[in-house]
Amino acid sequence: MSVLEMPSGGGADVAEDSLARPKKVVDRILAGNAWLVFAFLYLPIVVLIIYSFNDNQRVGIWTEASLRWYGEMFANARVMDALRNSLIVMFVSTIVATVLGTMAALSMERYRYRGQRAYDGLLYLPVIIPDITMAVMLLLFFVQAFDLIFLASGVQFSRGLGTIMLAHIAFNISFVALVVRARLAGLDADLEEAAADLYASRWQAFRRVTLPLIAPGVAGGALLALTLSLDDVVITEFVSGAGSTTLPVYVFGSLRRGVTPLINAVSVLMLVGSIVLVLLSLAVSRRRESAGD
Amino acid sequence: MSTTAPTPDVQPELKEPAPPPGPGLEREAEKAESRRGFLVGLPGYAYLLLFFATPLLIVVVYSFASRSVRGATVLADWNLDSYTRMTDSLVLTIAWRSLWIATLTTLLCLLVAYPFAYYLSTRPARTRAVLLVLVMIPFWSNFLVRTYAWRVLLGTDGPFTRLLATVGLDAQLLFTPTAVLIGLVYGYLPFMILPLYAAVERLDHSLVEAARDLYASGWQAFWKVTWPLSRPGVIAGSILVFIPSFGAYVTPEILGGRGSTMLGSYIARQFIGTASDWPFGSALSVTILVLMMFAAVAYFRAGGKNL
Numbered sequence: 001m002s003v004l005e006m007p008s009g010g011g012a013d014v015a016e017d018s019l020a021r022p023k024k025v026v027d028r029i030l031a032g033n034a035w036l037v038f039a040f041l042y043l044p045i046v047v048l049i050i051y052s053f054n055d056n057q058r059v060g061i062w063t064e065a066s067l068r069w070y071g072e073m074f075a076n077a078r079v080m081d082a083l084r085n086s087l088i089v090m091f092v093s094t095i096v097a098t099v100l101g102t103m104a105a106l107s108m109e110r111y112r113y114r115g116q117r118a119y120d121g122l123l124y125l126p127v128i129i130p131d132i133t134m135a136v137m138l139l140l141f142f143v144q145a146f147d148l149i150f151l152a153s154g155v156q157f158s159r160g161l162g163t164i165m166l167a168h169i170a171f172n173i174s175f176v177a178l179v180v181r182a183r184l185a186g187l188d189a190d191l192e193e194a195a196a197d198l199y200a201s202r203w204q205a206f207r208r209v210t211l212p213l214i215a216p217g218v219a220g221g222a223l224l225a226l227t228l229s230l231d232d233v234v235i236t237e238f239v240s241g242a243g244s245t246t247l248p249v250y251v252f253g254s255l256r257r258g259v260t261p262l263i264n265a266v267s268v269l270m271l272v273g274s275i276v277l278v279l280l281s282l283a284v285s286r287r288r289e290s291a292g293d
Numbered sequence: 294m295s296t297t298a299p300t301p302d303v304q305p306e307l308k309e310p311a312p313p314p315g316p317g318l319e320r321e322a323e324k325a326e327s328r329r330g331f332l333v334g335l336p337g338y339a340y341l342l343l344f345f346a347t348p349l350l351i352v353v354v355y356s357f358a359s360r361s362v363r364g365a366t367v368l369a370d371w372n373l374d375s376y377t378r379m380t381d382s383l384v385l386t387i388a389w390r391s392l393w394i395a396t397l398t399t400l401l402c403l404l405v406a407y408p409f410a411y412y413l414s415t416r417p418a419r420t421r422a423v424l425l426v427l428v429m430i431p432f433w434s435n436f437l438v439r440t441y442a443w444r445v446l447l448g449t450d451g452p453f454t455r456l457l458a459t460v461g462l463d464a465q466l467l468f469t470p471t472a473v474l475i476g477l478v479y480g481y482l483p484f485m486i487l488p489l490y491a492a493v494e495r496l497d498h499s500l501v502e503a504a505r506d507l508y509a510s511g512w513q514a515f516w517k518v519t520w521p522l523s524r525p526g527v528i529a530g531s532i533l534v535f536i537p538s539f540g541a542y543v544t545p546e547i548l549g550g551r552g553s554t555m556l557g558s559y560i561a562r563q564f565i566g567t568a569s570d571w572p573f574g575s576a577l578s579v580t581i582l583v584l585m586m587f588a589a590v591a592y593f594r595a596g597g598k599n600l
Contacts (some may be wrong), residue, residue, distance in 0.1 A: 025473045030412040037409045041431045044442030104337035111330020130540035132557040136578045141348035170344040267438040278433040
């Protein structure tokens with residue numbers, strides 16, 4: 001089971017009278033701990049949402065409920081620019097990364113060829129590398145590449161939405177491949193062979209058999225890519241240029257200058273975005289389960 | 294791949310001995326198949342070579358570069374200065390702080406998450422599914438926003454400080470290493486819960502019952518059966534929490550103060566801001582990457598394949 005997907009929850013059930021079930025007292029303590037964990041996980045989120053409806057200039061002091069900061073958010077040109085940039089980057093990088101990542105996953109799981117292990121390593125690295133290292137790498141790469149292009153052709157490129165998208169595709173390919181591979185590994189290759197035996201062309205077999213079977217995995221991978229792209233702040237901050245910030249980079253930048261209630265509203269907007277994406281991916285993984293075995 | 298170059302599509306000359314019908318054709322088909330597999334993977338491979346492997350190489354190159362008097366990077370006079378600078382007391386202080394904050398974060402997460410995962414795995418299937426969704430939601434929610442929420446909670450106007458003030462404690466929480474610790478535990482707790490849950494849920498509860506039947510106390514059964522069997526989850530979760538905490542950048546930047554710089558934010562400072570030193574920042578990034586690779590190898594050795 002992968003942490004990135006919804007656990008199947010099909011484990012052994014522990015009967016009510018089982019000796020494996022902890023004693024009453026222990027059970028109480030465990031339950032108490034669980035409630036505390038949930039409180040810990042949700043308290044900050046709930047407080048943030050409540051304070052975003054607070055009319056006061058100062059973040060922590062409650063005066064009265066209003067939609068004032070949401071109004072200001074939608075009227076703020078910089079926030080709206082950042083929102084538009086975030087959406088563009090999210091969708092473009094997800095589409096490209098989903099296509100490339102799915103192809104990479106197919107190539108890994110369904111074929112054997114020389115040099116495959118090196119590719120495998122290259123596919124895993126972006127997943128485990130610390131954000132800050134990847135950010136530094138890509139910054140230096142773009143600076144160096146643009147210098148070379150300038151020397152060679154006299155055209156000066158600069159960092160902006162383009163570099164952000166290129167960077168997001170670079171980490172998203174690996175995550176999409178990871179999710180699709182998990183799906184492919186659980187599938188029977190026999191079905192594709194059966195299609196081939198029945199005189200389906202390669203493309204037909206892929207289009208009619210493989211693709212429908214891996215579709216939940218592909219959708220799951222794409223949703224993960226959207227989420228990661230919407231979340232990323234470290235790498236984006238490094239590869240973005242003047243005038244091309246995304247929503248998280250905008251929030252991060254304003255936080256350095258201090259907290260304003262406007263940021264609460266923007267945060268809730270981002271939170272709603274990611275929660276919608278979680279619920280979608282949970283729905284997809286439900287589908288995947290029932291469509292699976 | 295040069296070894297699987299396509300055979301020219303011409304009529305074979307009659308002089309050549311005809312290839313044995315069965316196996317030869319099969320081998321051709323196999324070759325064509327592996328060539329196809331390579332071509333399917335090629336676009337992604339090429340992309341990662343250009344936008345991941347090349348940047349990785351560039352950081353390594355930069356880490357040996359020197360600087361001009363005015364602070365610009367000079368790609369000449371290669372040296373190890375950036376690496377020797379890591380023994381400076383400031384760098385060591387920051388590295389030490391990152392180490393203990395990351396270690397403490399990992400231990401706290403483990404302490405909270407283990408009983409939680411255990412509790413979760415002993416619930417009836419239906420409850421379990423609901424509770425899991427409740428864990429997944431914060432896990433997938435925006436990390437920056439979740440960290441920021443603690444800035445509101447721990448701030449001088451925030452509920453925690455006011456609560457402490459009513460008891461007569463005038464404690465400053467925000468902008469201290471404690472705040473960073475809270476933020477990191479909060480941010481990465483789901484990374485600990487999920488692999489732990491996966492490990493505990495998978496284990497066979499009849500083994501625990503067998504131990505109890507053989508007169509093991511509840512504690513003995515836990516210590517001798519449950520804990521060893523769930524160790525892969527413990528290792529996986531610990532590494533998933535430790536790696537990002539050690540290189541943390543966003544959390545210390547938002548919740549920390551002067552005395553809570555961690556390695557991630559220290560690296561960022563070498564690139565963003567006035568006192569930039571790219572070769573030094575690169576050397577630090579390379580070092581942190583190598584350390585993380587060791588951790589990841591340990592992770593895979595420990596049998597954790599689920600990320």
